[in-house]
Amino acid sequence: MAAANDLDLLKGTLDLLILKALTWGPMHGYALVRWVSQTTDDDLQIEEGALYTSLHRLENRGFVRSEWGLSENNRKAKFYQHTALGRRQLRSQEALWTRYARAVFKVLQTS
């Protein structure tokens, strides 16, 4: 998993992206993958498998929960949504990331 190594830094980022995606409402794994790639314009080159692992890890930690349901084309699919804990996590991570990114950006600007 060479890509995953590059993305060590972004492991937390992946969680953040997923939590952010789910603010639009419950979605299944495929929709989530699409949303991430569309929103990032494929800039991040994320392996989809890593996305699923991240998703299940979040579920395991209680940030999201899943339920089986029917997809738009009437197929059985697993839908994910936030838990209250997940929403809190999203807010705090968002704030942290924004601060962090701003700081890094500031440093890069000065050079």
Add this chain to the structure above:
Amino acid sequence: MTANPRYRRFFRIDRGDADVEVGVDEELRFHFDMTVRDLMAKGMSPDDARREAERRFGDVQHTRESLTSLDRERAGRERRTEWFGNAAQDIRYAARGLRKKPGFTLAVVLTLGLGIGANATMFGIVDQLLFRPPAQLPDPGAVNRIYLSRRDDGKDFTGSSMQYRRYEDLTNWTTSFSETAAFWNTKFAVGSGDASREMVVEAASASLWRLFGAKPVIGRFFANDEDRAPEGAPVAVLGYGFWQSKYGGRQDVLGAQLHLGRSELTIIGVAPKGFLGTSATPPAVFVPITRIAAEIDAGNRPGKRYFESYNMSWLEMIARRKPGVSVKAASADLTNAYLRSYAAHRAMSPSLTPAEIANPRGIAASVVKERGPRPGQDTKVATWLVGVAAIVLIIACANVGNLLLARALRRRREIAVRLALGISRGRLLAQLLTESVLLAMLGGVAGMMIAQWGGGILRASLLPKIEQTNSFGDPRILAFTAVATLVAGLLTGIAPALQAGRSDLAATLKAGAREGTYSRSPLRTGLLVMQGALSVVLLVGAGLFVRSLHNVKSVRLGYDVGKVLYVNPEMRGAKLAKPEKAQLRNRLLDAARGLREVAQASRTITVPFYMTMEDDIFVTGIDSVNKLGDFTEQVGSPEYFETMGTRIIRGRPFAAADRDGAPRVMVVSQSMAKVIWKGRDAIGQCVRIGADTMPCTTVIGISEDIKHGSLGADDQGLNYYLPIDQTGQDQGGLFVRTRGSAVAQTEIVRRSLQKLMPGDSYVNVTPLDEIVNPEMRPWQLGATMFAVFGGLALLVAAVGLYSVIAYNVAQRMHEMGVRVALGAQTRDVVRIVVVEGVRVAVVAVVIGVGVSLLAGRWVAPLLFETSARDPLVYAGVGSLLIIIALAASLVPGIRAARVDPSVALRAD
């Protein structure tokens, strides 16, 4: 959570591990299918699309595994959370239900508490009697208590008491044991002057310390060379408790002097805390057994010393087997040694039964006395009472089960609704069982309190020899109670759970509260019959024991118990010559007679059930009189018969003229006269006592028989009486007949007589009651316990019967209303209800009587001159139960008859 229009929920969350894998695969498949579909929509070929999808995804296998393991972890956690959540919910639900019905809860908790409490108490007692080896004894399985058995006059005697010489023989002539020890647990006056008290003293061989592997707290224990015949060293080891209470645990107690009996002992050490040796109660002092033996010996008639002869059986023996030696081999080894010792014994006393007939055997038995060949009567009764307590618990469970069942029936609609709403039957069952286990736990707590309090009374009043324990502090009793509680909870929960599991949903829901609900519940009736039958069994037991007790109490002892005191002078160190001893006793006699409270007094040597004397007697023309039975010898003053209340049937009692030097005279009991002279007049006959060369002792009177060794028919009442002036003037004590109850005068008599005692000597005054009553205790115990438990069982069964009948009547109000409307009389309605109750009782009586008759075979040996099939008891118990059933169903019957038809028919 916001409702999502794009999907609807219809699958349950993943549960099992298999579900998890299927779920992961399904999710991934969906992902690939969608990806491929979208890529193909963009114009890719199916193969390209699949390859592209896999590329984008990365390592499928690895991802699949990590997803599965993540999900599995979560599913497990969720299952556990759900289980705990359910359990907590069930407990809350059950607790709320119980709080809402405090009366019901109290009744159930008390019923179960009594059942569990009775069992905890009996378990505590039996555990202590049968399953506790002596404290601090390492590897008790390898230690045996030694019993000797032999055959005499066609009867087998097995006993643990033996002579010092025998103990030495068995020690020297066996090879099976690594250590043997002799001991004698007794009471001695310890201390001097007013501070002296009778205390538990363990006389033990020096080997006892090694056998127990004990280490002294301070000082040392006595060693072999301090425990040697003829006379052990005057040393003492203090018990820990006595050291603390008397000496405040001081270290300088070593070397101090201690007054014990006639001896001055030097304290050389202190035994470890909690060390009891072989005693049931903590000994105050441990003394070398040869020291005590020498002390007793000094008081005896001159002759062979205790270590030379086989005259006096008094000590007991325990032994530790060498590793690898079986109990059987040890017993065989003992038998061989005993045979050799018996031969030595017979060489000294040629009158001893030859070994071929006596068949002497040694037995290595359990170190726990009550498990050996000679358990006490108390133990037998206590073991029985365990069964009785178990029956009480079963009855309590049946009753509580019945009450819960009635509740379940009332809640039938509620349960049906909940089933219809999708609760699983498993969850429902768990809920019902939670309720009954919760009740049982409350009952268990109540039971522990009952065991602590009621058990204390029981032990104190009926089993005084058993030491008090704290039920709450005893892990074995706690564990037992916990198990009993759990079993009770499950037992009581089964019936209602079965009922709930069986109910037909649709029918119950369709029916109104009235319609279709009346059907006799066979389960409830069955439980009721069982309760009734078990109550009958217990009550029959109670009846049999009460009859036994009555028979024991009405046994004509041949003397009055309630009005007689036994006065026993203890000489302790005061060294008097024989004439002085005789004078002292006669002074005591005169002083006693001078008291206002005393009606009469007499000298005595023997005391019934306490001290017996026998001598060889010879009658011309009869070959070996001693083969005819055991003749007991009593010795007294002329007033002996008046004092004891023993009637003279013919002839005369002793007179003052029958003194030393006058012609020798005796009084014999009726049975003795009959056995020896068979129809001829006994008065005027000549008996030679001690040897056939002795001068004639002439029979001058015939008295009634007395019970001297046993209350039963095995005491044949072969007694004879000699005037004390013609026998042992200097021995024995007094019997004092008081005007009022003897117990009340004990202290007055003791104080008055004590004034005459020289030096350190003192008098013991004991009501004869206290000596004779313990003989009746097994029946007292049996009668009380069976009566208490039987009464409880009856009460519980009566309440159960009432509640079932009342419930049935309530269910049939509609029907009763119809009957009344159609012109039924009060009498008819009452009859319908009462007949139902009585029918249950009759069935219960029939079953109970059958079971009792079967069980009677085992209880018969415990009864006293009472048949285990005593018709009076059976008839009494049977009618009692039926009368109770009548009473219990009469109340609901009358209520049913008072039904206002218009109300009953309009209801619901």
